[in-house]
Amino acid sequence: MGAVDVEIRPVSGDATGPGERLFLAWADVYVASGRHAFGPAHSSWSAQERRELLRSTERQRLAWAAVAGEVVLGAATLAMPLHDNLEVADLDVAVHPDRRRQGVGSLLLATVESTATRAGRSTLLAETQWPIGRDDEGGAFAASHGYAAAQTVLRSTLALPVDRERLQGVLAADGAAGYRLQTCWDGVPQEWLEGRAELSRRMSTDVPLGDLRLQEEVWDADRVRSTYVQIAAMGRRVVDTFAVHEATGQLVGYTQVQVDHGGLAHQQDTLVIRGHRGHGLGLRLKAASTLAVMDELPSVTGIRTWNAEDNLPMLGVNRALGYEQDAWLREWQKVV
Numbered sequence: 001m002g003a004v005d006v007e008i009r010p011v012s013g014d015a016t017g018p019g020e021r022l023f024l025a026w027a028d029v030y031v032a033s034g035r036h037a038f039g040p041a042h043s044s045w046s047a048q049e050r051r052e053l054l055r056s057t058e059r060q061r062l063a064w065a066a067v068a069g070e071v072v073l074g075a076a077t078l079a080m081p082l083h084d085n086l087e088v089a090d091l092d093v094a095v096h097p098d099r100r101r102q103g104v105g106s107l108l109l110a111t112v113e114s115t116a117t118r119a120g121r122s123t124l125l126a127e128t129q130w131p132i133g134r135d136d137e138g139g140a141f142a143a144s145h146g147y148a149a150a151q152t153v154l155r156s157t158l159a160l161p162v163d164r165e166r167l168q169g170v171l172a173a174d175g176a177a178g179y180r181l182q183t184c185w186d187g188v189p190q191e192w193l194e195g196r197a198e199l200s201r202r203m204s205t206d207v208p209l210g211d212l213r214l215q216e217e218v219w220d221a222d223r224v225r226s227t228y229v230q231i232a233a234m235g236r237r238v239v240d241t242f243a244v245h246e247a248t249g250q251l252v253g254y255t256q257v258q259v260d261h262g263g264l265a266h267q268q269d270t271l272v273i274r275g276h277r278g279h280g281l282g283l284r285l286k287a288a289s290t291l292a293v294m295d296e297l298p299s300v301t302g303i304r305t306w307n308a309e310d311n312l313p314m315l316g317v318n319r320a321l322g323y324e325q326d327a328w329l330r331e332w333q334k335v336v
């Protein structure tokens with residue numbers, strides 16, 4: 001079948017009846033695509049998580065399905081940041097494994113790209129992910145459409161549970177006098193929202209960005225609060241551990257882990273701000289959150305993390321905790 005038989009239809013997470021069936025089949029394409037690369041245990045966004053992402057006030061998200069007859073062959077999502085990075089658009093195209101190399105991906109990509117450029121977005125970003133030892137098939141597709149590799153990222157996983165005494169040893173070691181750690185589940189105290197916003201702002205440019213044309217993010221207390229509302233609506237649990245500078249009460253570091261419906265934990269940001277580095281706070285923050293996940297949610301099987309290949313301090317912390325690399329991710333960028 002050629003791509004000419006294929007129709008591109010908009011997808012809504014809030015539709016009912018046939019529209020809802022289209023949404024569910026669209027979400028299933030991402031699941032099938034992920035399992036094709038990573039096997040049946042692959043953890044994809046659930047339909048509930050994708051529905052909440054489409055409702056997000058963080059980014060405007062639009063979605064399309066490639067349909068032949070009533071069969072959904074491919075899925076695409078466009079996400080446009082709303083608070084900052086107003087020239088950036090994130091694209092996510094997936095084609096059902098049985099329907100590849102028939103032009104479906106190219107058709108979806110053309111729709112997403114033209115919508116993004118009409119919305120004034122000139123920096124188009126996409127990600128590909130593949131297991132160690134396999135080819136980056138999505139990368140070949142991205143390159144054939146004019147995208148350049150902008151950053152290479154290691155995906156690593158820490159199998160849980162880990163030896164509790166080892167983590168407690170990390171937390172008890174000397175070297176971080178003058179700092180205390182505090183762990184919070186499913187939100188942060190009201191009086192920390194501003195401090196948390198400042199950490200997110202710093203996080204956006206303090207991490208290695210490779211060739212990615214990303215600008216500093218704009219954060220305030222309301223934006224922080226709304227991220228926790230969204231995480232809860234997605235059915236996720238979230239734990240943040242903070243490093244507090246005792247002399248000033250300032251939040252000087254944090255790490256966040258989110259646990260999905262399937263019992264896999266996803267490491268999000270980790271940051272220790274400049275001036276407070278070199279005290280082992282990064283390792284302690286992550287050790288504290290690992291213990292918190294083991295205590296609160298003992299059925300969680302692992303924590304997964306993604307780190308730029310040149311982020312040597314973070315990779316060192318992860319190795320010390322026992323993370324092992326299991327896949328690669330690449331960021332692709334096209335400036336139009």
Ligand SMILES: CC(C)(COP(=O)(O)OP(=O)(O)OC[C@H]1O[C@@H](n2cnc3c(N)ncnc32)[C@H](O)[C@@H]1OP(=O)(O)O)[C@@H](O)C(=O)NCCC(=O)NCCS
Nearest residue numbers: 093094095100101102103104105106126137138140141144
């Ligand atoms: C990447 C993906 C969307 C491509 O979908 P598709 O419908 O097979 O893509 P197309 O048929 O439109 O391919 C267009 C061109 O991309 C290149 N391409 C696509 N897949 C390729 C592969 N496995 N190896 C080498 N080149 C490939 C080829 O140049 C191809 O043209 P050709 O078939 O005439 O040689 C699909 O493989 C997929 O869902 N992968 C997993 C998710 C992903 O990585 N998404 C990429 C985000 S940018």
